[in-house]
Structures are given as structure tokens and as C-alpha cells.
Amino acid sequence: MDFRLVDLSADEIAAQLAVVEPLTESVRALIDAVIRTEVPDDDLDDARRRIDAVTASLRAAQKPGSYGVPFTRDFTGMPWGNAAVGVRNAIAPPLRVDHHDDGTATARVRLGAAYEGPAGLVHGGISAMLLDQMLGEAASVGNGTPCFTGTLTVKYLRPTPLGDVDLRARTTGSEGRKVFVRAELCDADGPTVTAEGIMVSPRNLPSPDQIAKLRAATAADHDA
């Protein structure tokens, strides 16, 4: 796994986000508009030409491969291309996950037309992806080191209507490098999908202790 470090301050990251987030939001609006537009075919052809011109202008300077997950000097992750939370990824709803002192992770997100499976309902794969992200974040933050999904079990209790959903995850225990986590996705009437995960901190990663030491050393260097 790539642990690229970038030397960016909090202010520099905020300045980048101020430009990037509105751009991504515009592309999300474009995705929704393309799904739901009822304008004539000639207008669709014209739209395609203009979109292709914008795409060509962005390709003028392009990162090879994917965005990756750079870490700042204080070890804050920048998963900006992530399919669930990426602030540069218009496919991501995006999920904004809050971590709480009691170890739970929560998020509220609006799932519109782009996330449809059965008519008017959230696609089951999207629910699984969002729950997977919640499990991964709860496990990783609790453990202090990134945890990958080893086993994910998803139970669909009833259909989830498109619209606002709430997600919540909490760790229920750990054993060596395995962290056990549960999560649920709820509509206004309660849980519609639940998930259980066995999240594993891969053997080749630095341990939580090593990461804590690296963090402290980096912070000390920075203060000096």
C-alpha cells in the first residue's frame, strides 16, 4: 500500500478544498441532471460536446493512475479519490463520517437518483459500500491503524427509499489484528440494512504503537 506523505499545512488543505469541493459538487449535479433531463436529443448532443471540451481541459495536466491516499505531516489521511468519501470523487455521495469519543462513527447522507437500484430505492451495492466504509473507519480510528475489510456480512431488512439516510458503526471487540465491527443504515423509520465486519490491520503495516511514535516525532520536528 502506498503511504505517500505530502507536506501541506491545514490552511493549504483548506485552500485546496475550497476550490475542489465546489467543482466536485458541480459534477455531482451534472450526473443527476444527465439521469433526469428531458430536454430534446439535439440539446443532449450539444451538452456532450461541451462536456467533452471541459474534460479535455482537465486532462491537460493529469496525475497518473489513481489519487491514492496521501498523508499530511501530522498523519491526516487525504482519501480524496475514495469511492465513498472522496471530496474529489463525484461518484461518492460523499459520506462525511464523524468519529465520537465513545468509539462510534456516524454519518448522514442524501442518496439521490444516481444511487438507484430497484425503482425509487437505494441500490444494495451502494448500501454495502457505505456500510463497509463506516466499518473500516470505526475499526481504523479505534485501532489507530488502517484496517481492511476481511469479511463483510450484509443483511437487507427492508427496502431503503432514496433520500436521507443515517449510518452508525461501532466496534464490538478485537483479537490480535482483527477488529469486529457492526453498522446499520437507517431511514426515518429505523434500520433498513445492517452489517457486520471482521476488519484486519494488514501484517505489513506499522503497528498502532509505531504510528503513534511516528506521529509524535513528526509533530516534534514540526514544532522545533
Ligand SMILES: CCCCC/C=C\C/C=C\C/C=C\C/C=C\CCCC(=O)SCCNC(=O)CCNC(=O)[C@H](O)C(C)(C)COP(=O)(O)OP(=O)(O)OC[C@H]1O[C@@H](n2cnc3c(N)ncnc32)[C@H](O)[C@@H]1OP(=O)(O)O
Ligand atoms: C499511516 C497512518 C495511519 C493512521 C490511521 C488512523 C486512522 C485511519 C482513518 C481512516 C480510515 C482508513 C481506512 C479505512 C477506510 C475505509 C475502509 C474501506 C474498507 C475496504 O473496502 S478495504 C478493501 C477491501 N478489502 C481488501 O481488499 C482486503 C484484501 N485482503 C487483504 O489485504 C488481506 O487478506 C487481509 C489484510 C484481510 C489479511 O491479510 P494478513 O496477511 O494481514 O492476515 P493474516 O493471514 O496474517 O491474518 C490475521 C488474522 O486475520 C484473520 N483473517 C485474515 N483474513 C481474513 C478475512 N478475509 N476475514 C476474516 N478474518 C481474516 C486471520 O484468520 C488471522 O486471525 P487469527 O490471528 O485469529 O488467526
